[in-house]
Amino acid sequence: MSANGKLLDVQHVTVEFHIGGLVGGTLLTAVNDISFSLESDKPEILTLAGESGSGKTTLSRLLLRDLEPTKGKVLFEGRDVSTIRKRSEFIEFMKKVQPVFQNPFDTFSPLRRVEAYLFDTVKNFGMASNRRDAAQVVDDALHDVGLSLDEVRQRYPHELSGGQIQRVAVARALISKPKLILADEPVSMVDASLRMEIVNLFRELRDKQKVSVIYITHDLATAYYISDRIGIMLRGYVVELGPVEDVLERPAHPYTQLLKESVPEPAPKKRESWAKHIDLGTTEVKEYGRIGCKFAGRCPKVMDICHKADPPDVRVGQQTVKCYLYSGPVEKDAAEVST
Amino acid sequence: MTLLSVQNLRAYYQTQAYGISRTVRAVDGISFDLLPNEVYGVAGESSCGKTTLIKVISGNAKPPLKVLEGSVNYTFGERTVDMLRISQSELRRNVRWKQISYVMQGSMSVLNPVRKVIKTFQDIVDTHEHIKNKNEFLERTRTHINRLGLPAEVLNAYPHQLSGGMRQRVAIALATVFQPALIIADEPTTALDVVVQRGVLQMIRDIQAMSSNTVLLVTHDMAVHANVADRVMIMYAGRIAEEAPTESIFNAPLHPYTQHLINSLPVIGEKSTKASLKGSPPNLADPPSGCRFHPRCPFVMDECRTVVPDLVSVKERHRVACHLVKEDSL
Numbered sequence: 077m078s079a080n081g082k083l084l085d086v087q088h089v090t091v092e093f094h095i096g097g098l099v100g101g102t103l104l105t106a107v108n109d110i111s112f113s114l115e116s117d118k119p120e121i122l123t124l125a126g127e128s129g130s131g132k133t134t135l136s137r138l139l140l141r142d143l144e145p146t147k148g149k150v151l152f153e154g155r156d157v158s159t160i161r162k163r164s165e166f167i168e169f170m171k172k173v174q175p176v177f178q179n180p181f182d183t184f185s186p187l188r189r190v191e192a193y194l195f196d197t198v199k200n201f202g203m204a205s206n207r208r209d210a211a212q213v214v215d216d217a218l219h220d221v222g223l224s225l226d227e228v229r230q231r232y233p234h235e236l237s238g239g240q241i242q243r244v245a246v247a248r249a250l251i252s253k254p255k256l257i258l259a260d261e262p263v264s265m266v267d268a269s270l271r272m273e274i275v276n277l278f279r280e281l282r283d284k285q286k287v288s289v290i291y292i293t294h295d296l297a298t299a300y301y302i303s304d305r306i307g308i309m310l311r312g313y314v315v316e317l318g319p320v321e322d323v324l325e326r327p328a329h330p331y332t333q334l335l336k337e338s339v340p341e342p343a344p345k346k347r348e349s350w351a352k353h354i355d356l357g358t359t360e361v362k363e364y365g366r367i368g369c370k371f372a373g374r375c376p377k378v379m380d381i382c383h384k385a386d387p388p389d390v391r392v393g394q395q396t397v398k399c400y401l402y403s404g405p406v407e408k409d410a411a412e413v414s415t
Numbered sequence: 416m417t418l419l420s421v422q423n424l425r426a427y428y429q430t431q432a433y434g435i436s437r438t439v440r441a442v443d444g445i446s447f448d449l450l451p452n453e454v455y456g457v458a459g460e461s462s463c464g465k466t467t468l469i470k471v472i473s474g475n476a477k478p479p480l481k482v483l484e485g486s487v488n489y490t491f492g493e494r495t496v497d498m499l500r501i502s503q504s505e506l507r508r509n510v511r512w513k514q515i516s517y518v519m520q521g522s523m524s525v526l527n528p529v530r531k532v533i534k535t536f537q538d539i540v541d542t543h544e545h546i547k548n549k550n551e552f553l554e555r556t557r558t559h560i561n562r563l564g565l566p567a568e569v570l571n572a573y574p575h576q577l578s579g580g581m582r583q584r585v586a587i588a589l590a591t592v593f594q595p596a597l598i599i600a601d602e603p604t605t606a607l608d609v610v611v612q613r614g615v616l617q618m619i620r621d622i623q624a625m626s627s628n629t630v631l632l633v634t635h636d637m638a639v640h641a642n643v644a645d646r647v648m649i650m651y652a653g654r655i656a657e658e659a660p661t662e663s664i665f666n667a668p669l670h671p672y673t674q675h676l677i678n679s680l681p682v683i684g685e686k687s688t689k690a691s692l693k694g695s696p697p698n699l700a701d702p703p704s705g706c707r708f709h710p711r712c713p714f715v716m717d718e719c720r721t722v723v724p725d726l727v728s729v730k731e732r733h734r735v736a737c738h739l740v741k742e743d744s745l
Contacts (some may be wrong), residue, residue: 128607198558211597237695238461268635269672269711272679273691294608299639301681301689324683338613340638342680344661350642354614 077222083116083255083288084153087147090118091134102365108133108312109148114256114290115155119282121289123299124311125335133310134290140175142164174249178261180241182232184295190244191228194218201252217247217405220285221277238342239270240379247278250285257281260292275302296339299359300324308332311370318395328397332372369400377401417490418629419449426471429478439699441467441480442654446726449597450626454620456661458637458643458676460696464653465633466549469599471514474506489514491596495593507566512543514556516590518600524617525586532585541588556592562617562625563588574614577691580611584618587711590620598622599631604639616643637676641665649673652697655726659733669735671712706738716741 091107105174108131114122124132138150139155150157160301162165177183182191197203204210215225216405222244231258233241242262249257263271273353276296281287293299299306300320307317308331318331327333340350366373372382381400428439441464451456459465468486470476483674487498491514501510526535536556546552565584574582579678582631590598595691598621604612620643625629629678634646635654641661646659649672668674694711697703703710709719717736725726726736 127610144500174694237694239691268637268676269460269679269692270690270695272681272689275681276688276691279688297611297683300683301686335609336683339608339610339683340613340636341682342638342641342665344641344665347642350613351617351620353617354610397523401724 081116081343083153084115085113085149085151085152086139087111087143087149089135089138089150089169091131091143092146105312107131107138107145110135110312110314112150112314112317114288116255117303119288120304121278121282121291121302123291123293123303123306124295124309124313124314125296125306127294130309130310133165133260134307135174136260136290136292139258140173141169166199166361171257174252174254174257176242176245176249176259176262178256178263180238180245181233181265183245185243186233188232190231190233190236190241191225194228194244194248197251203251205412213251214247218244218249220250220281221247222225235271238266239273239411242274243267243277246281250281254287257287257289259289260291261294262291264293264295271298278302278401296324296335303326308335309399313370313398315371315398316395318393322394326393327397328392328402329371329399330377330401334374335398357393369398417448418451419490420488421448421487422446422486422488423512424468424471424487425483425536426467426476426480427483428467428480429720440653440702441699442471443702445650445653445655446659447648447655448693449629449631449738451596452623453645454623454630454632456640456647457633457650457674458640458647459633460635461651462696462699465650465725466607467653468650469517469601469633471633472498473517473662474501474510475600475710485668489612490595499680508543512539512590513593514593514595516589516593516595518590518603520602520605525581527587528574531571531573533578534737536570536589536592540594543593559592560588563591563622563625578611578677580607580614583607583611583615587615587618589621591626591658593627595628597629597631599633603632603634605634605636612639619643637680649676652702653699654707655734655736656708657733657735657737658726659730659735663730663733669729670707670708670737671714671739706736 088109088111089107090105090109093104093106095104096160113223114120116235119380126132138145141160144158157169160169194208198210198213203211212227218224218228222286223240223243263274266274278291279302280290282289290301291303293400303320305318306313306320306323308323312330314333316323323332324336327336335347368384369382369387372378379400387398387400388403389396389398423444424442424599425444425739426442428441430437457465467480469483470480476482482499489496489498496510526532536555537552540546540552556570560567562688569577569581569585577585581591604615607615616639644661646660647664649656649670651672657673659663664673665677668677677694679691681689692711697707705721706719706724709715712719716738724736726734729733729740
């Protein structure tokens with residue numbers, strides 16, 4: 077257990093990518109000074125939401141140690157993950173942090189039986205010493221997701237439904253008894269009638285297995301449904317972070333307000349507000365290269381200062397908001413400003 | 416007056432390899448009408464036959480997809496077109512893009528990455544109409560782009576310079592150059608984010624309102640239908656489960672499948688546990704007997720296992736195929 081009681085501690089990480097040729101080219105800051113942490117004794121589901129190109133996937137690669145930050149540190153159980161060099165240490169780290177990917181049909185080779193992946197994982201992590209024990213470990217993991225080894229034995233990916241195969245993918249991640257699961261858009265490729273099955277599964281993992289989940293998505297409705305906290309990402313920044321009820325019911329950042337307003341509600345009567353016209357940015361590169369707040373070009377409440385420098389992180393109620401609107405001498409209430 | 420009338424359409428994929436023949440009943444007895452000046456939504460999960468239905472009604476049915484029976488008839492003003500009998504050259508010259516256009520899911524694959532957007536416009540216009548004068552073509556394209564509210568500089572950009580939402584809107588602009596009577600939009604916003612999705616769907620609605628044509632919007636996202644469609648058809652395993660005006664389908668869904676689709680949608684502001692449907696979508700090569708939804712239906716009766724329910728009208732423009740609902744019982 078770590079000294080400070082934190083499972084994961086992300087400290088001011090920045091990732092820069094060089095775009096263009098050897099000479100010239102531009103720097104693209106995909107993740108910009110992001111900090112957040114997860115407690116080790118309190119399992120929770122943290123959602124990272126944002127549009128494509130907001131840095132969600134770069135951040136998840138950082139957390140999986142697939143990428144090293146340009147600046148800042150990622151501490152897992154108190155240890156800086158970039159100091160992991162030995163293979164044995166890396167295996168220990170991978171045992172505790174496991175990914176679940178977007179499209180389960182891409183995760184599994186169509187020419188291999190799905191159980192082979194489960195047995196491989198047992199072997200790679202040395203979770204069992206013989207075949208019979210391995211079968212037991214695999215069966216237990218499948219039971220945790222509501223399946224059993226008998227149901228998936230001898231099956232190829234195409235013989236399972238989208239919901240089932242995504243559950244197998246989660247079971248594979250559970251084999252090493254992880255403390256943290258990183259789920260990158262786990263339901264976007266799953267059919268509507270099966271989506272809730274996967275979403276409910278993550279809830280269950282948190283409550284019964286005490287696994288923390290970082291849920292990466294652009295679907296705010298399912299994010300609201302399952303998560304405890306949510307971070308809204310925009311062009312590399314986390315612009316708002318806080319309990320999901322606060323952030324999505326009383327959004328403070330103008331971008332979060334726009335996002336929330338744009339989620340179509342399944343109620344034809346409420347069409348009017350959704351149909352209100354919005355302005356979309358033309359190109360992605362323009363917003364990334366912007367000095368100051370990245371949202372300034374589209375923000376309805378833009379001020380001069382927004383174009384000059386990065387906004388500070390301000391505490392508004394339960395939320396942390398990156399916006400000048402709240403940085404004044406008097407701390408204003410979120411509701412007061414949005415009206 | 417209908418724009419499109421589809422009667423009892425059956426289209427199967429028939430394959431024969433190494434002596435094993437296989438039939439996938441992707442569209443199995445579908446009848447519906449499209450009216451002029453409406454947004455008609457088609458909902459259903461993957462492999463329920465949505466895309467096959469579009470292929471047939473847009474005249475793109477190629478083997479192994481085979482139309483076994485039924486009719487697909489269009490009425491464009493004075494002209495009628497039988498889509499199952501029209502010749503390919505006639506289809507290309509007079510119908511495709513001029514009367515029926517198609518907006519596809521992946522906008523990045525529609526646009527040629529090494530040509531400027533304006534060149535793609537030129538290709539499309541050249542195929543269907545000969546405009547000798549280059550200025551006239553440019554003028555027309557600019558007016559069109561302008562009318563749709565897109566900035567003029569997109570014409571001189573390469574696709575990679577545009578954001579995903581802008582590319583999708585360019586694809587829509589391409590599909591509407593000739594102001595077609597029917598625009599088929601197949602999952603136009605599935606890969607997009609909520610804000611961009613909103614912008615793209617607003618544009619589709621604007622175009623529809625401007626030129627009073629018909630949009631056939633296919634998406635599995637019920638929340639999108641709630642906000643955009645005038646009427647919605649719910650497909651399940653190659654058949655119509657329910658069809659009704661949007662208001663009725665959301666306020667009083669009759670088919671258990673529709674009820675599940677609507678009730679299971681997560682909503683911001685509500686955290687109660689939503690149940691998921693047991694089982695998985697049926698295999699269309701070997702669909703269940705009777706009602707195809709019966710293995711997953713919470714209200715299944717003996718009748719459902721053997722008898723195929725008819726699509727009956729229950730109210731004004733509200734049709735449903737379920738043994739629980741009898742004709743005019745409401």
